[in-house]
Amino acid sequence: MLDEDQKIAFELANGHNLIISGQAGTGKSFLLKYIVKDQREKQKNVAIVCSTGIASTLYEELGAKTLHKWAGIEDGRHLNEEIIHLVQSDERFMSVKHNIQTTDLLIIDEVSMVSAKTFNKVEVLCRKVRDNNKYFGGIQVILSGDLTLILISLIVKLKN
Numbered sequence: 815m816l817d818e819d820q821k822i823a824f825e826l827a828n829g830h831n832l833i834i835s836g837q838a839g840t841g842k843s844f845l846l847k848y849i850v851k852d853q854r855e856k857q858k859n860v861a862i863v864c865s866t867g868i869a870s871t872l873y874e875e876l877g878a879k880t881l882h883k884w885a886g887i888e889d890g891r892h893l894n895e896e897i898i899h900l901v902q903s904d905e906r907f908m909s910v911k912h913n914i915q916t917t918d919l920l921i922i923d924e925v926s927m928v929s930a931k932t933f934n935k936v937e938v939l940c941r942k943v944r945d946n947n948k949y950f951g952g953i954q955v956i957l958s959g960d961l962t963l964i965l966i967s968l969i970v971k972l973k974n
């Protein structure tokens with residue numbers, strides 16, 4: 815059963831964009847599994863993605879994959895314009911185009927491990943491929959991670 819904080823986030827997951835932040839072991843993955851199952855029961859097309867393949871094995875039974883694979887951005891070698899063009903017109907990217915066009919809810923776990931560059935690339939890609947100028951082209955997004963890690967990495971970068 816979900817605890818009180820998890821219940822609040824679980825309810826907000828009905829249609830809201832959310833950031834779920836908490837340190838390791840605070841029950842984020844436990845909550846995300848509940849959300850995925852519940853939203854799928856409500857006939858939503860839900861994709862759950864992680865920054866690494868190892869992390870996505872945690873959600874194997876839910877069909878999780880890496881954000882890079884879901885969005886077709888490979889190792890990030892393509893400029894935004896190139897990847898938009900490839901996804902829109904190249905047959906090899908048909909499944910990626912399908913992912914982007916049909917997903918109702920995109921859950922990104924361990925978002926603190928995703929670089930700003932990658933995150934922005936995926937956000938723009940979704941807007942262009944869905945021809946919808948809303949954030950992520952109108953896909954509902956739930957971001958989960960330990961956001962204090964972002965601050966720590968920022969401080970480390972500033973110090974260097």
Ligand SMILES: Nc1ncnc2c1ncn2[C@@H]1O[C@H](COP(=O)(O)OP(=O)(O)OP(=O)(O)O)[C@@H](O)[C@H]1O
Pocket residue numbers: 815816817820836837838839840841842843844845
């Ligand atoms: N509401 C709950 N009821 C029972 N067990 C729970 C609940 N929430 C979390 N847990 C358990 O607590 C442990 C830690 O939870 P979880 O793995 O979801 O945390 P996390 O925030 O995702 O951690 P990490 O960031 O390290 O992945 C797990 O064993 C999980 O099953």
